[in-house]
Amino acid sequence: MSAHETVIIPKKELPANIVTLGWGLTIVGLALVAVSYLTDSHRAAFNNIIGFTFLASIAVGAVFYIALEYIAGAVWTTPFRRVIEFLGMLLIPVAVLSIPLFLNLHDLFHWSHTDVVAKDAILTNKSPYLNEQSFTIRFIIYIVVWGLFYFIFRRNSLKQDVSNDQKLTKKNIALAAAFIPALAISISLFSIDWLMSLEPHWFSTMFGVYYFTGTILTSLCVITYFVVVLSEKGFFFKGVNENHYYSFGALMFGLLSFWAYIAFSQFMLIWYANLPEETFWYIARWENGWEYVSIAIVLLHFWIPYFMLVSRPSKMKPSNLKRSAALLIFAHFLDLYWLVMPTYSKTPVFSYYELAFPMLSIGLIIVLFAIQAKKYNIVPVGDPKLQRGIDFHL
Amino acid sequence: MEKKLYSINAIYHTPNDILHAAKAVKDAGYTKFDVHTPYPIHGLDDAMGLKETKLGFVTLAAGILGAVGMISFASWVAVKDYPQVIGGKPYWSWPAFVPVTYEIAVLLAVLGTVGGMIVFFFKFPNTSHPLHDTTFMKKVSSDKFGITIQAEDAQFDEKKVRDLLKTTGGEVEAIYYSDEFLNFKPNTFDPKFILLLVGISLATSAGGYLYWNKVLYLPPFDWMVEQPRFDVQSATDYFEDGRTMRLPVEGSVARGFIPYPYKLGVNADSVGRFLVNPLLNTKATLDLGKRKFLTYCSPCHGNFGNGDSRMNGQFPNPPTLHSDKVRLWPDGAIFHTMTVGQNVMPGYQYQISREERWAVVKYIRTLQRAYNAKESDLQ
Numbered sequence: 143m144s145a146h147e148t149v150i151i152p153k154k155e156l157p158a159n160i161v162t163l164g165w166g167l168t169i170v171g172l173a174l175v176a177v178s179y180l181t182d183s184h185r186a187a188f189n190n191i192i193g194f195t196f197l198a199s200i201a202v203g204a205v206f207y208i209a210l211e212y213i214a215g216a217v218w219t220t221p222f223r224r225v226i227e228f229l230g231m232l233l234i235p236v237a238v239l240s241i242p243l244f245l246n247l248h249d250l251f252h253w254s255h256t257d258v259v260a261k262d263a264i265l266t267n268k269s270p271y272l273n274e275q276s277f278t279i280r281f282i283i284y285i286v287v288w289g290l291f292y293f294i295f296r297r298n299s300l301k302q303d304v305s306n307d308q309k310l311t312k313k314n315i316a317l318a319a320a321f322i323p324a325l326a327i328s329i330s331l332f333s334i335d336w337l338m339s340l341e342p343h344w345f346s347t348m349f350g351v352y353y354f355t356g357t358i359l360t361s362l363c364v365i366t367y368f369v370v371v372l373s374e375k376g377f378f379f380k381g382v383n384e385n386h387y388y389s390f391g392a393l394m395f396g397l398l399s400f401w402a403y404i405a406f407s408q409f410m411l412i413w414y415a416n417l418p419e420e421t422f423w424y425i426a427r428w429e430n431g432w433e434y435v436s437i438a439i440v441l442l443h444f445w446i447p448y449f450m451l452v453s454r455p456s457k458m459k460p461s462n463l464k465r466s467a468a469l470l471i472f473a474h475f476l477d478l479y480w481l482v483m484p485t486y487s488k489t490p491v492f493s494y495y496e497l498a499f500p501m502l503s504i505g506l507i508i509v510l511f512a513i514q515a516k517k518y519n520i521v522p523v524g525d526p527k528l529q530r531g532i533d534f535h536l
Numbered sequence: 537m538e539k540k541l542y543s544i545n546a547i548y549h550t551p552n553d554i555l556h557a558a559k560a561v562k563d564a565g566y567t568k569f570d571v572h573t574p575y576p577i578h579g580l581d582d583a584m585g586l587k588e589t590k591l592g593f594v595t596l597a598a599g600i601l602g603a604v605g606m607i608s609f610a611s612w613v614a615v616k617d618y619p620q621v622i623g624g625k626p627y628w629s630w631p632a633f634v635p636v637t638y639e640i641a642v643l644l645a646v647l648g649t650v651g652g653m654i655v656f657f658f659k660f661p662n663t664s665h666p667l668h669d670t671t672f673m674k675k676v677s678s679d680k681f682g683i684t685i686q687a688e689d690a691q692f693d694e695k696k697v698r699d700l701l702k703t704t705g706g707e708v709e710a711i712y713y714s715d716e717f718l719n720f721k722p723n724t725f726d727p728k729f730i731l732l733l734v735g736i737s738l739a740t741s742a743g744g745y746l747y748w749n750k751v752l753y754l755p756p757f758d759w760m761v762e763q764p765r766f767d768v769q770s771a772t773d774y775f776e777d778g779r780t781m782r783l784p785v786e787g788s789v790a791r792g793f794i795p796y797p798y799k800l801g802v803n804a805d806s807v808g809r810f811l812v813n814p815l816l817n818t819k820a821t822l823d824l825g826k827r828k829f830l831t832y833c834s835p836c837h838g839n840f841g842n843g844d845s846r847m848n849g850q851f852p853n854p855p856t857l858h859s860d861k862v863r864l865w866p867d868g869a870i871f872h873t874m875t876v877g878q879n880v881m882p883g884y885q886y887q888i889s890r891e892e893r894w895a896v897v898k899y900i901r902t903l904q905r906a907y908n909a910k911e912s913d914l915q
Binding site for chain 2: 406409414455536
């Protein structure tokens with residue numbers, strides 16, 4: 143058995159400057175969040191939703207990739223699974239970030255005012271679903287389901303580092319089979335609760351898939367970014383090669399095309415039917431300056447990364463992967479901004495309020511990663527598929 | 537038949553052997569060589585030093601051609617050739633073209649890839665190759681791994697090549713070919729062959745025509761057209777008077793209909809004395825009268841009854857309704873004139889109901905009063 147021969151982990155502690163940057167961003171971000179909540183809690187809460195759903199995207203996407211690797215029997219992701227497992231820890235900040243949102247629920251959600259709902263026939267009919275009580279219960283269920291699965295996946299995986307027990311992989315496969323349908327339902331309802339219900343009169347049956355696609359795309363981009371940076375700096379085993387990079391690139395390319403497919407389908411169905419109760423949502427995003435944001439999303443979330451990743455060699459080039467991943471992460475943030483902020487303001491707004499949560503998010507991603515990288519193996523050394531994953535060849 | 541040397545080959549038994557052999561041949565500096573395996577082998581591209589295929593550019597070009605072609609075609613159809621307003625949208629509604637553009641782009645990209653591969657890389661219509669029908673090909677397409685170093689390689693030297701391949705552990709053999717074999721092309725445009733094709737197409741067309749249109753012909757389904765019933769307004773032999781439609785019994789009166797006893801030519805003034813307007817002067821009556829007046833009377837008599845409509849000069853001019861004669865007529869005389877007509881004016885009893893005619897009379901009276909208002913009306 144040569145399972146551990148090629149696994150060389152020279153350094154486990156991330157470079158101090160990266161960790162410092164992470165802590166710096168977290169602290170400055172937290173300070174800005176505090177300032178923005180003190181000066182304009184209404185606007186801060188809307189930005190909070192963006193940061194909250196952004197981190198949820200990465201965290202839930204990460205749990206999804208853990209489950210996907212197990213259920214698909216994927217081999218090439220095994221050496222990088224620990225990176226994904228570290229990112230799933232962002233579920234904790236997601237839960238924490240929801241607290242200020244629950245405190246400002248009335249600022250955010252029109253439907254949370256019972257007096258308004260009573261006068262509005264449509265909202266009255268929706269109230270069995272859209273009311274504060276069931277909203278809160280649902281959110282707790284999502285967090286518990288995601289968290290529970292995540293921590294069991296992770297515990298089994300960490301146990302395997304020591305015990306090399308193959309049964310743990312089998313256990314995780316069974317868990318993954320249960321988790322994936324649960325995720326499909328919970329992430330759709332999560333997006334409906336937190337993003338779509340900002341405009342409670344509006345509805346789109348594709349919205350859940352739209353957010354889900356953005357979620358797994360962004361999560362993959364963060365994973366890819368970490369993998370590229372870590373292997374460039376020599377934190378992984380030797381042998382992260384173009385076959386691995388190509389797999390990341392191809393999956394990223396496929397998902398961004400899928401995102402475009404879903405985004406366009408949602409737009410086209412509403413545009414074609416031309417029903418006033420659906421179109422107003424897009425009209426609000428096509429006037430008073432929002433049209434530039436809309437066009438920017440089409441370019442940054444699809445066309446530019448599409449051509450950055452379309453050719454085979456471009457998917458194998460780590461520098462190009464890093465650039466595309468960073469661009470797509472930004473595009474997803476912009477996408478969430480575009481989903482949330484038109485409810486807050488008729489025109490696009492940008493100031494330190496909008497910077498607070500991105501800084502906090504990036505800071506938290508780095509800090510949580512650094513803390514865990516210090517404590518645990520950065521490669522799942524006990525996984526039976528590890529050697530095959532390292533030797534992976536297209 | 538002159539035999540020429542095509543290549544020196546070597547057969548190996550394991551994938552590892554072929555990988556090493558390919559690497560050795562590449563390192564020896566040969567460029568015109570090829571490897572044949574029964575299934576794809578990881579790492580062979582690198583071992584052979586193959587460059588990235590150019591086929592992707594054919595795919596890209598075909599895809600772009602498909603996308604641009606389809607969106608241009610859809611735009612031309614929707615804007616120029618057959619413009620139709622659909623759902624109140626502009627003719628050039630590009631989002632509607634996106635799905636079909638996307639699909640045609642994918643379709644052409646796929647077809648272009650396959651077609652480009654066959655035409656550019658396999659040099660279609662060339663169908664012969666020296667390796668065809670050789671035992672070497674039979675072996676490497678079942679369970680052996682083979683390498684061929686071609687004689688056209690710049691540094692080809694039969695002895696050296698044999699030695700090189702032997703050192704890698706292969707079973708060395710040579711492939712010969714004749715120009716005759718290589719240049720053989722099926723004669724596609726042979727007149728006899730073309731004639732055969734024409735004959736087959738004619739036979740199938742004629743056979744199809746006869747089979748579907750003659751043997752299996754069924755008369756069209758038209759039973760609903762011919763039905764054992766009489767149409768309205770048509771003649772029949774069934775009744776003595778030859779009419780399909782029956783007349784009501786003489787003297788019968790329709791429900792709610794009050795017959796008008798006086799005929800055309802009776803003095804309107806004298807008849808009018810026996811008729812009394814049953815309506816009251818209400819707003820509803822006047823509104824009804826105004827509506828009917830404007831519909832039926834105003835085209836000739838004018839909107840205010842002055843006899844000044846646009847018809848003036850095209851017919852005998854219709855009289856004004858404000859003359860002393862009409863003003864002094866009793867209501868019944870106006871009613872009688874409306875009902876049966878007078879001079880060129882036809883009777884209106886079939887267009888305007890009895891009640892409506894009385895309402896028109898009320899309205900005419902109102903107009904007359906307006907044109908001949910008394911001092912007291914202004915107070």
